[in-house]
Amino acid sequence: MLKLLKSGLFTTIQDGGRYGYLNKGVPVAGYMDTFSAKKVNMLLENKEDAAVLEITMTGPTLLFEEETFISLGGAQFSATLNNKPVPYYKVVKIEKGDILSYGKLEKGFRSYLGIKNGFQSPEVLGSRSFFLSITQKNHCKDGDTLAYKPYTSFAPKISELKVDSFLDETVLKVTPGPEYGLLTDKQLESLFVHEFSISNENNRMAYQLEEKILGHEISMLTSATLPGTVQLTPIGKLIILMKDGQTTGGYPRILQLSDKAISILAQKKFGDLISFKLT
Amino acid sequence: MNTYSISIRPFGVHAILIEWPNEVAEDILNDILKFTQFILEQKLKNENWEIVPAYNSVTLIHRDKPIAFDSFKQQLLDWYGEEKTIVAKERFLWRLPVCYDLEFGIDLEEVSGRLGLGIEEIIKLHTAHAYTVFGIGFLPGFMYLGGLPKALEIPRKSHPRPKVIKGSVGLAAKQTGVYPQESPGGWNIIGNCSVPMFDPQKKEPCFISVGDKVQFYPIERAEYDLHKIEGEVGIYKIEKTKIDA
Numbered sequence: 001m002l003k004l005l006k007s008g009l010f011t012t013i014q015d016g017g018r019y020g021y022l023n024k025g026v027p028v029a030g031y032m033d034t035f036s037a038k039k040v041n042m043l044l045e046n047k048e049d050a051a052v053l054e055i056t057m058t059g060p061t062l063l064f065e066e067e068t069f070i071s072l073g074g075a076q077f078s079a080t081l082n083n084k085p086v087p088y089y090k091v092v093k094i095e096k097g098d099i100l101s102y103g104k105l106e107k108g109f110r111s112y113l114g115i116k117n118g119f120q121s122p123e124v125l126g127s128r129s130f131f132l133s134i135t136q137k138n139h140c141k142d143g144d145t146l147a148y149k150p151y152t153s154f155a156p157k158i159s160e161l162k163v164d165s166f167l168d169e170t171v172l173k174v175t176p177g178p179e180y181g182l183l184t185d186k187q188l189e190s191l192f193v194h195e196f197s198i199s200n201e202n203n204r205m206a207y208q209l210e211e212k213i214l215g216h217e218i219s220m221l222t223s224a225t226l227p228g229t230v231q232l233t234p235i236g237k238l239i240i241l242m243k244d245g246q247t248t249g250g251y252p253r254i255l256q257l258s259d260k261a262i263s264i265l266a267q268k269k270f271g272d273l274i275s276f277k278l279t
Numbered sequence: 280m281n282t283y284s285i286s287i288r289p290f291g292v293h294a295i296l297i298e299w300p301n302e303v304a305e306d307i308l309n310d311i312l313k314f315t316q317f318i319l320e321q322k323l324k325n326e327n328w329e330i331v332p333a334y335n336s337v338t339l340i341h342r343d344k345p346i347a348f349d350s351f352k353q354q355l356l357d358w359y360g361e362e363k364t365i366v367a368k369e370r371f372l373w374r375l376p377v378c379y380d381l382e383f384g385i386d387l388e389e390v391s392g393r394l395g396l397g398i399e400e401i402i403k404l405h406t407a408h409a410y411t412v413f414g415i416g417f418l419p420g421f422m423y424l425g426g427l428p429k430a431l432e433i434p435r436k437s438h439p440r441p442k443v444i445k446g447s448v449g450l451a452a453k454q455t456g457v458y459p460q461e462s463p464g465g466w467n468i469i470g471n472c473s474v475p476m477f478d479p480q481k482k483e484p485c486f487i488s489v490g491d492k493v494q495f496y497p498i499e500r501a502e503y504d505l506h507k508i509e510g511e512v513g514i515y516k517i518e519k520t521k522i523d524a
Contacts, residue, residue, distance in 0.1 A: 022329045022340065024477070024485040025419045025459075124479050133419060133460045134479045178288050178296050221301065222414055222423055224331035224338035226294055248333050248416025248423075256291035 001065045001145040002053075002115075008060035008102065011140040012130040012204075013121045016049025017243065021125055027244050028227055029129035032204060032266035033110050034259065035166070036074035040114030043071045043091055043161055045154075050118030051128040053146070055111040057269065059102020060140070062113075064094045066150035069116040075108025075167065075267055089161040091154070108167040108267040116154055120147040131244060170195070170272075172261035173279045177229060179220065179252035187214050187232075191255075195273045196238065204244040207265060209274075212236035218252050225249040228257030230276075240265060282310050285359060287352045290338060292345040297355065299335045303425050305411055311337050312490045317363045318355070332489045333414030333423065372409055372492040374518035375457070376473050377448050378503035383471035390433055390450065390467050401469065402497050404428050409494040410455065412487055420459035420477025420485040424493060427455050439465035446471040448495070459485075473498065473506035474517055492522060 004011065014037070017030025031037035031054055038048045053060075059077050072079060072088045079086045079102050086092060086100065094100075102111070121128050124135050132138040140146070183191070190213040201208040215236035224247065225231070231239045231251035240257065241249075242265070255276060257265065268274060283299050290296045297314075299307045315330050315337050329340045379402050381387055391398050410424035417423075427450070435451040440463065443449070447458040449466025458464060459476035472495070477485050487493065498506070509515035 019327070019342070020329060021419075021484065022331050023415060023489065025416045025421050026484070027419075028342075125484060133477070175289065175291055178290055221303065221334040221336070222416065223298075223333050223336045224290075224294070224296070224340075224416075226291060226338075226340065228291060246417050247331060248414055253290070258292070 001147055002119075003063040003065060004060050004140050004142065004144045004146070005063055005099070006061040007140040007142045007144060008055055009058035010056040011060050012054045012138075013051050013119050013146065014054045014129045015051040015118070015127055017129055018125050018127040018134075022224075022247050025247050026125065026134065027131065027205075027247060029127060029131045029134075029204075030243050031112065032243050033074050033112070033263040035263035036110075036163075037112045037114070039089060039161060039163055040071040040073040040112050041118070043089060043156065043158065044069060044114050044116050045156060046114065046116070046118050050114070051121065052115070053113040053119065055102060055113065057105055057109060059105070059111065061102070062100045064098045064100070065096065066148070067096055068094045068148060068151045069154050069156075070094055070100075071114045073112045073114065073163070075111040076106045077111055078103035078106060087160070089163050091156045091159045107165075109269045110266055115148050116151045117149050120149060166260070166264055167267050169264050170274050171277050172264060172274055173258040174230070174255040174261065174276050175258070175279060177253035177256045178223070179218065179232075180254050182216070182218055182252060183254055184214065187216075190214065191276055192278065195275045198268050198270055198272045198274065200270045202268075202270060204242055206242055206245055207240045207268070209238040209240070213238065216252065220250060220252060222248050222250045223253075225253060226256065228259075228262045229253045230255035230257065242266065283307065285356075287355055289346075289348045293342055294338055294340045295346055295348065295351060295355070296336060296338050301335055303334055303413065307335055308332075308411065308413060308490060311335070313363065313365065313367065314359060316368060317365050318358055320365060322358055331416070333416060370488070370490050370492075370522050371519040372494060372522050373487060375493055375495050376498040376502065376506060377406070377470040377495045378473065378498050378500055379470040380500050380503075382500075383447070384469045386436070386467040387469050390469060394430065394433060396430065401431065404431055405455065405469065406495045406497055409492040412489050412491045412493060415485065415487070415489055418459055418462055419479075420487075422456055422476070422487060422493065424455050425453075427453055431455070433467055435465040436467060439463055443468060444471070446473065446475070448472055471503070473503045473510070474515065475510060486517065
């Protein structure tokens with residue numbers, strides 16, 4: 001078991017997400033920054049959608065009750081293992097009783113802790129990803145324990161990965177969304193000329209942007225939305241849906257983020273700047 | 280057998296959106312469901328496609344691989360033009376019990392005042408029709424129901440509530456529906472449905488599908504409590520009848 005001595009701000013179990021229930025209104029869920037989460041699983045030679053711990057802004061303090069192997073990725077914290085610094089994107093051997101403390105957030109917003117074979121928390125509707133109303137928990141609390149299978153020996157093919165850090169990237173590559181054609185020249189100009197800042201309304205469901213563009217009076221019938229869909233509200237607010245985002249919506253879907261852009265955005269926090277680039 | 284003029288647009292690299300004329304109409308919904316079933320059963324079998332039908336559109340999603348838009352669009356148009364021989368999926372009319380007691384129907388008195396209808400009349404109107412499920416979304420198991428009587432149309436509340444309890448039955452503009460879980464919400468709440476609309480512990484967590492119909496019927500508080508107990512021990516049976524699409 002992994003014991004969360006301190007749970008951190010918003011620590012959850014996430015895997016590749018739920019398949020097959022979009023038509024019942026069940027969001028995809030799953031790790032927000034797919035790019036980083038898959039890398040830690042790759043190093044540990046896990047399935048790429050094995051369950052990892054997603055750590056947001058304030059990290060936890062973790063006690064490992066069995067031997068295993070771990071790898072850290074995503075947002076950079078000054079993490080320590082038994083008070084010694086831990087490298088990122090490297091397979092690290094864990095002994096029984098080791099304590100991993102996440103320290104200060106240095107760069108990015110969401111960090112990933114991968115464990116050999118993945119966390120073994122219960123699967124609901126084909127996924128271990130936390131999502132309120134589907135799984136019992138929304139996020140971990142102090143004192144929670146998470147199951148994993150102990151590993152005593154593992155000789156990784158690659159023990160360290162050089163990952164091009166994209167934590168400083170601010171440009172989100174997008175393609176036109178279904179209602180892109182309804183935008184006026186003025187709206188298009190504001191979309192692609194200006195930078196936008198992340199509002200304090202940002203979470204696993206959606207990121208709202210602080211600056212508005214011109215609004216609209218377009219009324220449309222409710223239709224599907226996806227992670228990475230940029231919606232434009234009548235008053236000109238931009239809402240970017242993320243992994244826990246609703247599966248349908250009634251606002252024009254003006255842009256769609258690329259997979260990589262979703263990962264880039266997942267590492268942004270309140271006040272950070274982004275811009276859109278049409279591809 | 281081209282029934283409607285459809286338009287096909289890209290929606291990121293993993294999805295494609297097919298749209299029918301911009302109307303809320305059962306014939307359109309039936310055509311969407313028939314075409315979707317046809318391509319999933321006969322053209323895209325054993326591929327990991329997910330579909331989200333809603334009102335006049337269906338979105339096809341393939342999370343694992345990018346879609347080659349131009350060729351796939353042409354293929355979909357060709358398939359739409361083909362003679363389709365399929366056995367239509369069974370569809371059901373679900374009868375859902377609602378307790379309209381004022382304890383649950385916290386906006387009933389206000390709705391009654393604003394619409395100029397007595398509470399009994401509101402209940403009669405709300406339960407008199409079968410509503411078509413035009414989509415499921417917003418929350419797991421939340422149905423977009425079409426066919427609300429004009430007399431029950433009422434704007435959503437100007438100040439949404441931070442908390443609406445699970446099972447709440449609401450009215451907003453041309454819509455009525457059931458909150459499948461506790462949620463913030465701006466609909467006018469007129470009752471509570473004793474049947475859970477979404478149960479993640481079941482293999483099929485939401486018994487209702489897009490294209491089904493729903494009719495509410497009024498129950499007393501005692502019956503509501505009984506349903507709740509039956510639901511907890513898993514012996515409650517929801518009333519359904521087969522319908523011809």
